[in-house]
Amino acid sequence: MAGTDNRRALMEDWMLPSPSPRTLMSSFLNEEFSSGPFSSIFGDNSSNKPQDGIEKTKTLVDLSVEETVQDTKAPLQLESNLFSTNQKSTSHGSLAERMAARAGFGVLKIDTSHVSSSAPIRSPVTIPPGVSPRELLESPVFLPNAIAQPSPTTGKLPFLMPNNFKSMISSVPKKVEDQSHDDCAFSFQTILRSKPPSFSTVDKGLGAFHQNQSLNDSQQELSLQVSTTATKDETEENLVKPSTCDSMLDNDHPSPADEQVESEENQNGEDASVSVIAPDEDGYNWRKYGQKQVKNSEHPRSYYKCTHPNCPVKKKVERSQEGHITEIVYKGSHSHPLPPPNRRPSVLSSHVIDLQADGSENFRSKPGHNTETSREMAPNDHFQDVHSVGLERNLSGSLTTTEIADTCVMESQEAVDVSPTVSSNEKDDRATHGTIPLTYGRDEDETESKRRWRFLPLLTLPPMPLTWQLWHQELSGNLRLLCRPQVRLTSLMMVTAGASMGRKLSKEIQTRGATINALTQAAPCASMWREPQMISSP
């Protein structure tokens, strides 16, 4: 990985007024998001339930849809696709429409030449037609109810990215054709994801977001999230089913149900944001204490307990043979805050990237929603869910289009100070969790940590600095990655690589929580990747 200096240099470069891409994106996003009714997309989930009294929450994630991935031929058409997609995927389009469109798969290419003056940047991400950028942005993580999709590959998605960012990743399933490419050739395709039902409120809130970006953003975000939240069942269990996403994403998905999702919950019910996270990666530490083949299920059910002392939370996870999570059920509420990312055992820690400082779990969410359940339920978690986890939340649910559209600028501070009401402890906690967005190095000093990071719009958004999680790996070596910058830009990407490279990357990602840098190095072809822009805080 490039040293910090290098990184910085890159960042600076990035900061150079070469906004074209960004501008495009912004305008694009603005248009897209501002105009479109989110509610339609997300559906109503606005129901907020107090989670406190809930003992069990069931989040159902339907991931059946997988992203429709175009073949790798179009791998580099990311930006263009996005744009094209936009057109098609106006926010107005119904899901069905989008899906239908998707079936058509015509990938448009965008002429990026004007986007980025610098070299021939090929956009790594390809978005299938019919898919709106919004969808992309709304990665599974955003699924309302915690629909998170875990990574089929590992079964566990680190949702948090520990140190560096908190990026959580959700996974997205999808099928991709096998195409083996040179190791060097990586293409990213964005994966589509379903939208969570619950984002309606978000939509409404978006406008507001745009208007207020500043400090209040975080708060707004919170409120939005809260409102959006979710959908928790009255039931006490949270069931997460991946199928939704899958279905949305791809029809072809071979796997049965699919992929799992993760749910993060907010106590507030933000499920939405909830991102769909891999169950294992909800940020909490879990210990498997049993596995059983249940009668009416094709998949074995695994039983997990939260490893925190005295924490009664348990979860049941069903995975397909492929390792995809088909259902996640959380029971109980956490009696403790999310563990700091760096403390998290294996899974979490493994995700940590060298560069990362403290990640947030957000992405951790995984469990969703954090478990939504857990969050929802656990009083203590509230905060975390909403705030500290902040990141998670932000990413997942809260990320409104606004953020994205508006250059996605986040301040770490903002992230931290999501709410004035947050106690210092909570703040600390969040910080620990990595709620603070985009901090690159653990070592970073405050000054640095206080800097703002500017994220480029999704299309232009350079994956590099972002932490990506491996969602799934195809036999061919293709990787599905989920990226959730704190900004909430959640995106799924497909990396097309030769089998050998794919394995290599996969390992890297799984064991270390690959950073974009790592990917970049591995895939020189992905010249498009750029680090996010970091700007000094005012």
Added chain:
DNA sequence: AGCCTTTGACCAGCG
């Protein structure tokens, strides 16, 4: 050494 996973056995609820 500690933590986690695996896995067969055990327990409890229900019809």
Added chain:
DNA sequence: TCGCTGGTCAAAGGC
């Protein structure tokens, strides 16, 4: 009471 089923325990082993 019995059998089925889901959930949990706990020993063994791995990392």
